[in-house]
Amino acid sequence: MSAIEIQGLEKTYTVGFWRKRQKRALKPLHLAVERGEIFGFLGPNGAGKTTTLKLLMGLMYPTTGSARILGKEISDPRIKAQIGFLPEQPYFYDYLTARELLQYYGQLSGIPARDRNRKVTEMLERVGLRDSAGVQLRKFSKGMLQRVGLAQAILHDPQIVFFDEPMSGLDPMGRREVRDLMEQLKQEGKTVFFSTHILSDAEALCDRVAIIHMGELRGVGAIAELTAGVHGRVELVWQGTAVPAGLRALGAECHITGENVRAVLAETSQDAALDALRKERLRLISVTPVRMSLEDYFVQQTGSSQAATRGAS
Amino acid sequence: MSGRIVHIASNTFREAVRDRVLYNLVAFALLMSGAAVLVGQISIGIERLVVINLGLTAVSLFGIVIAIFIGIGLVSKEIEKRTLYTVLSRPVRRWEFIVGKFCGLAGTLVVNTFFMAIGVFGALLYVSHHFQRADGWVLVALYFIILQFLIITALALLFSSFSSPLLAAVFAFSLFIIGSFAEDLRGFASMTSGVSRWLAFGAAYLVPNFSALNVISSVAHAQPVSAQLIATNTGYALVYVGMALCGAVLIFERRNLK
Numbered sequence: 001m002s003a004i005e006i007q008g009l010e011k012t013y014t015v016g017f018w019r020k021r022q023k024r025a026l027k028p029l030h031l032a033v034e035r036g037e038i039f040g041f042l043g044p045n046g047a048g049k050t051t052t053l054k055l056l057m058g059l060m061y062p063t064t065g066s067a068r069i070l071g072k073e074i075s076d077p078r079i080k081a082q083i084g085f086l087p088e089q090p091y092f093y094d095y096l097t098a099r100e101l102l103q104y105y106g107q108l109s110g111i112p113a114r115d116r117n118r119k120v121t122e123m124l125e126r127v128g129l130r131d132s133a134g135v136q137l138r139k140f141s142k143g144m145l146q147r148v149g150l151a152q153a154i155l156h157d158p159q160i161v162f163f164d165e166p167m168s169g170l171d172p173m174g175r176r177e178v179r180d181l182m183e184q185l186k187q188e189g190k191t192v193f194f195s196t197h198i199l200s201d202a203e204a205l206c207d208r209v210a211i212i213h214m215g216e217l218r219g220v221g222a223i224a225e226l227t228a229g230v231h232g233r234v235e236l237v238w239q240g241t242a243v244p245a246g247l248r249a250l251g252a253e254c255h256i257t258g259e260n261v262r263a264v265l266a267e268t269s270q271d272a273a274l275d276a277l278r279k280e281r282l283r284l285i286s287v288t289p290v291r292m293s294l295e296d297y298f299v300q301q302t303g304s305s306q307a308a309t310r311g312a313s
Numbered sequence: 314m315s316g317r318i319v320h321i322a323s324n325t326f327r328e329a330v331r332d333r334v335l336y337n338l339v340a341f342a343l344l345m346s347g348a349a350v351l352v353g354q355i356s357i358g359i360e361r362l363v364v365i366n367l368g369l370t371a372v373s374l375f376g377i378v379i380a381i382f383i384g385i386g387l388v389s390k391e392i393e394k395r396t397l398y399t400v401l402s403r404p405v406r407r408w409e410f411i412v413g414k415f416c417g418l419a420g421t422l423v424v425n426t427f428f429m430a431i432g433v434f435g436a437l438l439y440v441s442h443h444f445q446r447a448d449g450w451v452l453v454a455l456y457f458i459i460l461q462f463l464i465i466t467a468l469a470l471l472f473s474s475f476s477s478p479l480l481a482a483v484f485a486f487s488l489f490i491i492g493s494f495a496e497d498l499r500g501f502a503s504m505t506s507g508v509s510r511w512l513a514f515g516a517a518y519l520v521p522n523f524s525a526l527n528v529i530s531s532v533a534h535a536q537p538v539s540a541q542l543i544a545t546n547t548g549y550a551l552v553y554v555g556m557a558l559c560g561a562v563l564i565f566e567r568r569n570l571k
């Protein structure tokens with residue numbers, strides 16, 4: 001049984017004054033996330049990531065389709081005890097202190113009163129907020145609020161956690177801490193499903209990713225699978241500054257850097273290119289298959305002219 | 314009552330207290346002490362009547378303003394600030410959230426009214442120097458005022474579940490005004506005929522009958538309130554609140570939280 005099974009989940013809004021125009025936020029989505037994996041849900045802004053998460057959390061109702069979490073329909077309230085959710089740019093009751101907020105969420109999650117204080121204290125410790133436990137949230141920085149958000153999502157020891165853009169707006173240290181937390185959750189056997197448009201985070205963390213664009217799933221799988229063998233391109237590097245005419249005829253992209261020339265061309269032209277180099281008696285340094293980066297794949301799938309955000313890691 | 318409703322209600326009460334809603338009591342205390350001193354100087358023989366009228370009217374108006382302006386934000390503020398997302402992603406049903414929010418504000422209003430009632434009785438003692446047996450009816454008037462608060466809170470919740478906070482406030486306040494003249498509306502309906510009669514009767518019975526819940530004038534004149542009226546008003550308020558809350562829940566259950 002998969003941790004999350006999404007079958008044809010679709011969301012269409014009616015828009016306009018007379019509510020006659022339809023806007024499709026999510027085209028029928030089929031997706032399965034296995035237990036214990038960190039799954040990245042990638043897409044540019046407005047792709048449908050948050051809509052998908054809201055549908056899974058029961059905050060919105062699908063137009064058609066269904067989804068199951070740990071084998072139970074998402075409309076089944078009992079499943080909520082097994083999941084944790086961190087919304088994008090979370091906002092909490094700012095009149096409460098961090099401890100009071102976690103106590104409140106603990107009550108709503110059904111944590112027994114005898115365990116609640118201990119769990120809240122442990123969680124505050126885990127996210128590094130022990131010293132700010134008694135401070136009202138209105139005095140918290142954005143990074144501290146994100147930590148509170150993470151704490152509330154995992155307080156009740158859920159089997160699956162959903163994070164919507166968990167690194168958004170965090171500084172490099174904060175992002176590192178969130179990544180560490182996700183890895184710890186994986187080690188504890190939890191399933192982590194998170195949406196992001198920061199590809200370096202996905203590359204560093206995810207067992208598998210799905211790419212969504214304009215409400216449509218464009219690709220799903222392990223990053224290595226998605227990026228391998230798609231291009232079929234090789235990089236040749238040789239000594240010197242001369243580029244044989246035969247090589248240019250093969251459509252190679254050549255760059256001269258110092259004493260070397262670097263050429264990238266189709267793998268099918270590799271033998272012809274090597275023959276051209278031999279003919280000119282040029283000294284070959286390396287032949288390397290060009291591996292597509294996740295960013296290349298992302299841009300290819302989303303067709304976006306905007307470069308995907310590459311966060312500093 | 315489910316534990317989750319109690320927790321949501323407690324948090325709503327705590328929010329009201331920390332957002333300084335109960336600070337209105339300071340203004341009320343100033344008003345009552347000023348009125349008691351002034352009435353003691355300018356009224357001869359009717360101090361009690363003036364203090365009860367003024368005090369209970371102030372209790373009612375202060376509470377109605379709180380009920381409307383907090384009531385309209387109970388749900389819409391949670392959606393706007395997205396605090397609702399982390400609540401509804403837990404094992405909390407939507408109806409539990411609505412009922413919890415209602416109970417929280419109702420509790421706030423009851424506590425607020427309790428302190429204001431102390432102010433009213435304090436002013437009454439100041440001008441009369443002793444309590445009379447008839448002063449007990451003031452408690453019944455206060456009970457009816459609380460029933461009004463419950464109805465208006467439920468209506469504010471209902472309106473805010475499908476309209477903007479501003480419109481919800483306008484609707485709720487309009488209904489309070491119209492409902493305060495419900496008896497006149499029924500009188501008007503009985504004098505008309507044809508379609509307009511049915512329309513007027515329909516409107517008269519649809520709006521909350523706040524005039525039946527207003528016994529301020531009669532208790533100020535030391536007139537007793539019948540047990541039948543107490544029972545009828547209690548039943549009426551509970552049914553009205555129940556229906557308004559059911560409406561709010563039905564709308565909120567179907568709502569997509571964008």
